Amino acid sequence: MRNIRLPAHVAFIMDGNGRWAKKHFRPRGYGHKMGVQNMIKLCSHAFKLGVKIVTVYALSTENLSRPQEELDGIYDLFRSYFQKQKGKIQELGVRVNVMGDLTPLPEDVRGLLLETMRDTAVNAPNGLLNLCINYGARQEIIQAVNHAVAFGRFVDENSFKSLLYSAGMPDPDLIIRTGGEVRLSNFLLYQAAYTELYFSNKMWPEFSRRDLEKALVNYSQRDRRFGNVKKG
């Protein structure tokens, strides 16, 4: 992995937990449990390799319409990783930032997320981990437009970006989606205008460090022209 052009910002659409669980004759909640374990393993590997920002799609605005039982299981995973096992996230040595509308979440979960952001705000030498929770790109864009209107301002690209959850961050260089679907599903639609996309047929819990490295090598071979012509 040395001497390759690494992306500074990688985002993951962690799809396939449910199908992976089904394949192993286990309930969907088990798939999510293994999914979080894999998320921590892969984020840690990405930071170790030198990626500076990792953004994960943990729960979409649309996911909030899933059966309450499944959502309760996911909220319990949040409780576990931000309270009982919080060391696992803190060991990453990164600042945790949450992107999304936290208002519909159970109050204790919301509190734990805000606490995690506060506790990791300083002394995070290894980078930044964005957790997208009840995140939807359309909701994010509409909220930004409404803020601009409320301020009575016209916006340009820079000022508009400062109204998004990702204010102050560089756009993702690479989005990796597992689970075999080839779409963005309302993820980072504004920020992904020139992002390289990588799709894997592996289900999220089985996407390995080696698979991540393959994706990074593939990225390093892309010719990113940003609409320009090749120089030289």
Ligand code: FPP
């Ligand atoms: C996609 O798989 C996964 C989700 C909708 C939820 C992912 C959530 C986590 C891994 C929890 C994150 C936890 C922390 C602590 C940040 P799917 O259920 O859509 O899979 P399927 O397409 O196979 O049904």
